[in-house]
Amino acid sequence: MHIHKFEQFWIKLSFVLIAFFIATVVYGFVAMDLKVIGDHATIDPQNLEDTPFGNPGVREVTRNGQTEYEVYVQTIQFAFNPGTAQPIEVPVDTRVTFYVTSPDVLHGFDVAGTNLNTMAIPGQVAKFTTIFPEVREYGIVCNEYCGPAHHVMEGKIKVVPKSEFDISNLVE
């Protein structure tokens, strides 16, 4: 087979480019802790009551001697619970782990303008951990079509200074 020398050069260049992209992603994974959602757990979407999702909200946990928070969120047509009726309030500079699932249809859980972005799939629990670096409010957008009022589905995350964090809102 005859391959023109420019073409050979181009193909080599292409491989370099591809390797570069894979390396970028791996670097993000390893060095910057930019992970993606994986395989956490399945759940019966019709019986969330008997799970932590039955009492959704922010919980305090101690892990490795550190105080951390867990947030259980149900996405329903057409609200985040919690998130829509009242904002999800978490302290700044603290590890927060989100668990998201849906009892009805597919939804999205996207903290607008950030890379906190997951699908909420009935039957699957999405789990991801983050640390909010600054005190501010974030909007949560449902970014997967979920029915005729999909576009009204929104919520809020309120990141507050540790000193102002109100533990009376925590759930057991």
Add this chain to the structure above:
Amino acid sequence: MNEEQSNSSTKRLVKILVIVGIGIPVLVELMTLFNLINVQIFEDEEDVNGQDSNVADVRGFGEGDTLFADQETAVLIDQLRVKVSTQEWRFVLGLTSVDSISQDKLQIQVDSLILQSDKVLMSNDSNIWKFQQLVPAQAYGEWILPNGDIPTKLFISMYQGAAADSTYQISQEVPLEKIPVRYNQE
């Protein structure tokens, strides 16, 4: 038109097309590139957490709020939502009087709804809800909304005495906070 003329007019057309059809896109993309680099290099620490000002701060009424709060006939909003199914959007409002008042012929009426699209729904008779000497006094009403629309404001009036020649009437403008929108399983 002879061959040459048509040739030169095609040439002119192509020139214009290239300037507009390629020139503008190139410009748009260059501007984007410039802005991206600019933001990355020069405005990195630009404060982005400014709480945005155009998010309305006037809190509207929601579930649990009280209407006519300064009257002795105050009423509580105990249900306020939009129920959505594939066929229709329905506005639901439930009111409870705060202290089980026993005044005669107290009547509350929603005069109109202002919708997000600026449309106005006027009440008709079936939308008049009366509070009588029920304990606790409750009223519940539903409106069919134009599909996809959401109320942003209510006008509510309260009458005392005979409805027609009411002896006593007050009205209140009720701006609403974000109404919960929920799926309605029929």
Add this chain to the structure above:
Amino acid sequence: MTFLHKYPKAAKVAKANFIVAFIALAIGGLFGFVQALHRTNVFRGFINSGEYYTLLTGHGVLLALIFTTFFIAGLFVWGVTRSLDREPENLTFTWSWFWLMTIGLVMATVAILGGLVPDSSIRAAVLYTFYPPLQAHPMFYIGLALVLIGSWMAGADWFWSYRKWRADNPNERIPILTFMTLFTMLMWYVCTIGLALEVVGLLIPWSLGWVTEIEPLLPRTLFWFFGHAVVYFWLLPAYYVWYAILPKLSGGRLFSDSMTRIVFVIFLLLSTPVGYHHQYADAGISVGFKFYAMATTLLLLLPSLITLFTVVASMEHGARQRGGKGYLKWIGKLPWDSPAFVGCAFAGIMFAAGGFSGMINASMNINLLIHNTIWVPGHFHLTVGTAVALTFMAITYWLLPQLTGRKLKHKTLALIQPYAWFLGMTLMSNAMHRAGLAGVPRRTAEPEYMGFDFEPIFGTMAEMKWQIAIGGTILTISLILFLWVVVASWLAGEKSDKPVDDHIPEPLSGVEHTPAILDNMKLWFTLALVLVVLAYAFPLWEMVADGIFSPGALPRPS
């Protein structure tokens, strides 16, 4: 003598497919216009926001599934007939796949448009990805299944022609047009296994109420088993045009026959096992498989980059034949006044741009920044919406005269059309990408929220909305120009024996330099199946092991 006169039967089949394709394009394009105005809040008077999703389903299905499939069928009928020099083997069979697909398409469309009729129970506002447990009317799924079966039969038709031809020509290499057709269809057979399992195995019984519960992740995964390869099913016919016809339109010849074949083989092998890259944000699929899909996806850059080289080289050769000189000056010598050439060239340029945003999409963790934002439609309007659709429109200017025996009318309008598309698409897609970076979601009738505002990195939201609306409007005008030229030429073009120069010259580096193993379809098909099994067997098994329909969710009407 042109195609019509040599192969009148095949010409009729191809024309029938094109008619359906263009009707779908017209309706789908109109919906696109309404969406562009509605979601930017420039004008919301056409529909209410509940109906937006019905329209969006129509837009996706009619353009991405129907327009493409029918146009491709017409194009392949033309190419196979011409390169094998045979009319279809059995016209009853040929017309039966055409009508089967058409009936299916009508069923699906009726189910979708039912959503615009008040109180109709026939609805299918499930979008073109139809993720359960949102449920459409059974007619929607059955219609799609018929289109699918029809497309399988169409593929069989071309293989049939090929076998007959092979019997008469035992020692010849597969002609390049047929080669590309057959490899595209082999890929189609591999990836539609997923779609068939999903639609026929799960969704039809479920929508008919034979089973009530469904596990959402399983059909979603099966959809994406099909869903990435389908983009190559759209794209490969565009490549087919770029490889086989574009060099001729630019005045030259294809650069290399062997590279062309290698590219199609790679696509057959790698198109399907990459589907998880649409599920990076899904729970329930392990990071390892996502990583495997990502690496494969990025490897798929290779054939596209080779295509870029070959196409540009072929065009440069053409320009030099026309007297072009210098490093870059030859570009000016290309036929920038030929609608067919200009359309294909712009399609190629936009595809390169789409490739860039595609690399972001593919990069797993970076993807999360833009997953399901309007960035994504920004991306695929460059790829399927332009690289594919504009190529199809452009090549119509060259094919239609061959199929109808009539010259093209309104050449000036035809020339304006691709320039307008390029302009409109740059505006729309650029703003969609930027809005997506701020987090603006896709598939949303009113992307305005009460509790917060989006914060663009630069520019303002208002400016982006206007850019989308104006871009969408220019695109719509361009589409109207296209349809007008087609209808006018079809009905009233000047009849001619040779309405267009349809000669395709031989490649610069011909088939004699191409290794014979590339033509070994059995080998590559088997290998493709093995790769699919490696990627999918384990995750699918995990999903099915706890019961096919469990953990089950109840259906929700759409």
